Amino acid sequence: MSASDRELYERLHEKARGGYAEATARLLSVALDGGVKSHVLGEVLRGRPRTAHIVGVTGPPGAGKSTLVGALAHGWPGEGRVAILAVDPTSPISGGSILGDRVRMKQVSGDNRVYMRSVASNGRTDGLSLGIERATDLLSTLDFETVIIETVGVGQVEIEITSLADTTVAVFTPGQGDVVQAVKSGLNEVTDIFVVNKMDQGGGDTVIRDLRRVTRAAVGSAEEAEHVWQRPVVGVTATETAGLDKVVDEIIGHREYLERTGEAVVRQTNRGRLQLESALEEYFREAMQDYLLSENGTTLAHQLSIGKLTVIEIAEEIVAELIRQVESRLLASGS
Amino acid sequence: MALLICMVGLRWRRGWVRLRPEHSAGYYFRVDQLIDTLLIVKRSATVQRNDLRFATPHNIPHLDYDSDLGDPGSFPFTRGGRGALSKAGGWTHRELSGEGSPRRSNEQLHYLLEHGAQGLDVIGDAATVGLIDADHPFARHSVGTQGVSISRRDDFLELYKGIPLGQVSVSNSMSAPFTVAGLYLAAKNEGIDPKDVRGSVINAPFFMEDYGYATHLPFPMRFRMALDAIEFATERMPKFHPFVEDTYFISDGGPGMVDEMALGFVEIRAVVKALIQRGMEVDSFAPRIVILVNCRMDLFSEIAKIRATRRIFARMMKEEFGAKDPRSLSPHITVHTSGASLTAQQPINNVIRGSLQCFAMAVAGVKAMEISAFDEAFRTPSDTAHLVGLRTQQIVGLETDVTGSVDPFGGSYFMEGLTDDMEHKILNRVREFESKGDPEQLFETGYFRSVFHDAMETFGREIAEGTRPVVGVNTLTIPDEEDTLLKEVSEVKMAPDLDQVNRIVAWKAGRSSATVREGLDRIAQAVEDGENTVPAILDAFNKDVSIGEVAGEIRVALGLPQDPLLEGALA
């Protein structure tokens, strides 16, 4: 089973690298769905160069992220291919989802340079989706020049994307409350490029000015300036081509900055750390849930509820047991 | 009308899923169905209906005859618009038409006139309404199937060939600025002075995009062109009605009566304010405003809705907009009976629904009427269905004494209470909509869209759950195989008119590209200079520019993709 899967994935990977979208789609399903098959895929990916530049696009609902992402991908300069992962929320009740980002990215249909995939958040609440680290890792081995990840965009700030992306773009519109406040309360340090979308609605110039004021980094000497990224604020109207080129230029400029300063390695390592964290969480969550529902777990839960044992006493016992279980699971799936 | 969306939720009881073709056996009438019906009738109390068992003077404690009602034809026109007495009981009988090529539709118009139609109502197909030419890759598959296909000046000339545009009133369901230009040229071609051209065109820039007739022009441009059409016609075609507020489409897109009229008034008010801002005298255009309303099956409420609408309009025009001409205070109210109230099951039942609606609308005192045809669920009306619709109106108009008295329910405790109630609800809702922000923002953020969708979903759910009884759908159903009466004629389909596509392709190939470019440049200039776009469209039409090309040039002038369908730049 695993041997034939492995052969299949090798074959699909070969096709996908040649730009065959159906193969990319199948492999992405494997990565996103997780489980043993995704471990097999992981082995297929071992040792392959990760060349794609990962761009995260985040921002509040209604900021026009999808339209912007579609337009950026479609207008991306040069011959390089672009992949999009657009995350939409999953219904916590049914586990189903309506993924609507393609409606605003019609132009990518028929554009052979662009691959676009809608992704359901699947219970994750940080704007990303279960398995997105694996999916990103897969895409970065498939000869895409750029991978754009669009977060769900439910809250003002979804910071997790900054650990996954090399370059984080935050999108706002002039009409959306106090943008500056949102930026000050956490987004400032982790965003690389600010975009003010829907400039045609008016009021954008003020927002741009205010943003520039709070995002400007203090720089001493000219030499120092080489190593400081001045976070740009770009005004665009994503339904028109105006300003889009500027956003692309800034993204490419940021990529060069990362490579020039060695920051690229730091970001890539961050991505690895996030993937590891998610994988460990997945392992422990499963093991923990199984344990809590087991006979032992039920007994312990009961003893806690009647005050016979303290939380810490029980937790220590469970953690020790989980480590044993996770160890044996990892050994089993690795063989 | 072509709004087949309305059939969502119908055929509920007989909903079918087939993984293999097979028929299920059924019974004609069963005891459990009867019980079902009783339960449904009981549940239907949860659907908002006028649930007044009987009314008393308490329902109208403050009603003042002179200030709240007035005689028919007098302010505030509750009991009937201007001329209600002199034209007692009369209304213009017309039927929806338009299918295939302009030539075929022209034949249809002549057929209707020969059979006693007093007015005509022409609808464009999806491409025409959306400003897309017949030869467009997206249009080819449906050219002429749900309305007439119009791509250029000559199509207008052919459509109206031999139609006495100075005598017969033609209602147009197509883009207003283009229709005004096309009719203007058609009249000239027929030797008729455009000043004498009667008829009307729907002009609803706020909502068209959301209820299924996207033009892919940005909101400010749609709004500007709607005003252009009104301004041009007011000056050059003074007998024409260039502003039909089409609340039919709003209502058949889902919303109930209150929202239908409230959204309509939101748009009317915005248009009136904008025209005044352009420097037009309110009395120069207000007398030509038409409101085309819907009529579903809650007949008393529908009558009250129309009475309330006349009163709201009269007071608004007089008190808020300072109209002085009495003609400005009384809107022309016309009706198209609801397609959403008709069913795909047992099409003959739709004839009965149409008759009842026709009766109610005659009582309400509308100026013109179209009955949605019995084959509505499947297609734009066939000739047979047309004739039945027309005969329905003629029977009600000629054989009954409905026409004997104007506003026969006037003064009824029930009807006046209902009218008051409707008026308050509509006005409250107008205030609510207007407080939510300016219409452009509401459009851009999808607010209007969500109003339509939520309402349609509610409507569908009511039918699914049986709280809104629909005979033959969620109660008193019959098996498919027994549902044959009028079924065959209803299900006849039209193939797309590929000849018309070929004609347009050949015509485009044979034009002088220099002349076409001149026409396009004129359009671009008009867009940039902010001048009225209708004269530029006239000019472009005469320089062999098609409708789709005009729309494309407008987009380009605004910095947008020329063809959003092919370039995929749609939101």
Add this chain to the structure above:
Amino acid sequence: MTATLTPPPRIVIGTYALDQHEVAALMVARVLRDAGADVIYLGRFNMPEHFVDAAIQEDADIIGVSCHSWEYLELTDKLLELSSQLDRRVSVVLGGSVITTSDAEGLLERGVTAVLGPGAPKEEVVAAVWKAAELAREQSIENG
């Protein structure tokens, strides 16, 4: 009921060409989401190649078209042809008010997997979609 397919069905939903009556498509999308499916919503203005392109990139089991004009008569053959050229099998499901009983039979013969009437109860819609997804996956496995 049938909600046992893992992972749940992925279905692309939209309307054809200039058929702009979108409400039914949205209603069905919500019904399917509430049953646990992942719905990739395409909205209006789709030609057969747009549906198939989306199905490819999304690794979808099903293409669902909500029909309220006669364009389905002209465009469905192309949709079936394009979707049959894929490595994996994609089921085509149509629904809508204008599809008559005899049309439905013809469509099924030509390779449409299921036809849903406008009045199909939720349970039947869900059952048909799950069944269509199952079919697509079984045949995809056969194809390797």
